[in-house]
Amino acid sequence: MTSNASDTSTAAGILRQANAFCDAKALLTAVELGLFTTLREGAATEPEIRQRLELHGRGLPDWLNLLVGMGLLVREDGRYGNAPGADQYLVRGEPAYIGGFLERSNRNLYPAWGRLTEALRTGLPQAGSDFFTMIENPALLGQFVNMMDALTQVLAPRLIEAYDGWDAAGSVLDVGGCRGNLVCQIVKAHPHLHGHVFDLPQMAPFFEEKAAEHGLTGRTAFHGGDFFADPLPPADIVVCGHALHDWDRDQRRALVAKAYEAVNPGGVLLVYDRMLDDEPSHVENLVISLDMLLVTEGGSEYTVAELREHALAAGFATVEDRALGDYDTLVVCRKGGKAGR
Numbered sequence: 001m002t003s004n005a006s007d008t009s010t011a012a013g014i015l016r017q018a019n020a021f022c023d024a025k026a027l028l029t030a031v032e033l034g035l036f037t038t039l040r041e042g043a044a045t046e047p048e049i050r051q052r053l054e055l056h057g058r059g060l061p062d063w064l065n066l067l068v069g070m071g072l073l074v075r076e077d078g079r080y081g082n083a084p085g086a087d088q089y090l091v092r093g094e095p096a097y098i099g100g101f102l103e104r105s106n107r108n109l110y111p112a113w114g115r116l117t118e119a120l121r122t123g124l125p126q127a128g129s130d131f132f133t134m135i136e137n138p139a140l141l142g143q144f145v146n147m148m149d150a151l152t153q154v155l156a157p158r159l160i161e162a163y164d165g166w167d168a169a170g171s172v173l174d175v176g177g178c179r180g181n182l183v184c185q186i187v188k189a190h191p192h193l194h195g196h197v198f199d200l201p202q203m204a205p206f207f208e209e210k211a212a213e214h215g216l217t218g219r220t221a222f223h224g225g226d227f228f229a230d231p232l233p234p235a236d237i238v239v240c241g242h243a244l245h246d247w248d249r250d251q252r253r254a255l256v257a258k259a260y261e262a263v264n265p266g267g268v269l270l271v272y273d274r275m276l277d278d279e280p281s282h283v284e285n286l287v288i289s290l291d292m293l294l295v296t297e298g299g300s301e302y303t304v305a306e307l308r309e310h311a312l313a314a315g316f317a318t319v320e321d322r323a324l325g326d327y328d329t330l331v332v333c334r335k336g337g338k339a340g341r
């Protein structure tokens with residue numbers, strides 16, 4: 001949706017942009033109904049899809065043809081099948097499935113964006129229930145962790161590639177590491193590392209499930225606590241991804257200082273987030289920053305300059321940044337001192 005830049009010098013282009021939410025909802029509904037998953041079994045006619053998904057039938061051809069027009073389905077001889085991207089990323093149960101993000105987006109972000117006006121007027125989140133209500137509800141938390149898995153599934157290989165200091169380290173800690181999908185992938189790529197995740201205690205059963213799925217039970221450890229109030233376990237590499245943007249500037253500074261304490265001498269803090277340029281124009285990242293307006297009390301994306309300020313104030317000796325994938329920025333903050341390993 002956000003990258004469909006239309007020609008806004010024309011009325012038609014402006015109307016196209018105003019209707020972009022319709023395309024997004026057509027896709028979110030397709031994931032919700034399991035359309036791409038059912039089409040993995042083979043291309044199907046409209047009546048077959050109607051029957052399989054238990055739909056009424058009215059609007060069905062338009063919806064399917066819209067998805068064809070969006071490049072998510074292909075139509076041949078009256079049968080609809082998955083386009084390659086949809087078949088790779090939107091079939092439930094497949095390793096590359098990113099639908100967890102879309103499922104939660106459909107339930108949480110989509111309605112919240114309908115209340116953007118209220119959010120801008122009041123500065124208050126609009127997602128219906130706050131994070132701490134959500135985290136006490138295992139069903140909602142299950143959706144949330146799937147959403148985070150969808151993001152780390154794509155980012156983990158890029159982070160592993162982008163940072164070249166894994167071999168020199170003995171341990172890695174992911175702060176706000178959710179159920180540990182990122183750490184599991186790092187430890188699988190660099191089996192000599194001891195992996196640790198620090199997150200809220202409610203995440204523990206989801207972590208155990210993920211570690212077992214990766215065959216890493218006992219080789220990765222979960223530490224439950226509140227990263228503002230409790231000490232973090234020490235590690236040579238501390239990762240903090242997509243976590244600082246949940247909080248306001250003062251809280252981000254406090255978390256970076258907390259992370260500094262956890263990094264062993266000579267180690268690094270790796271922060272990745274959808275960071276903003278000094279004069280932000282990156283549409284995708286501005287959208288995520290507004291997501292934070294809608295779903296958190298004080299969160300937003302932030303600039304590399306802000307993070308550098310927090311990191312230097314905390315005591316890090318050097319701070320470098322580089323692109324990570326299409327939208328994220330990786331900031332490498334090095335702590336002085338001699339590495340122990």
Ligand SMILES: C[S@@+](CC[C@H](N)C(=O)[O-])C[C@H]1O[C@@H](n2cnc3c(N)ncnc32)[C@H](O)[C@@H]1O
Pocket residue numbers: 148149151152175176177178179198199200203225226227228240241242243246
């Ligand atoms: C947006 S998610 C980021 C997950 C993952 N790092 C990623 O890259 O997608 C933020 C994580 O911070 C955790 N979190 C939020 N508040 C926390 C707190 N006070 N203490 C510890 N973890 C917390 C959440 O449970 C969640 O897993």
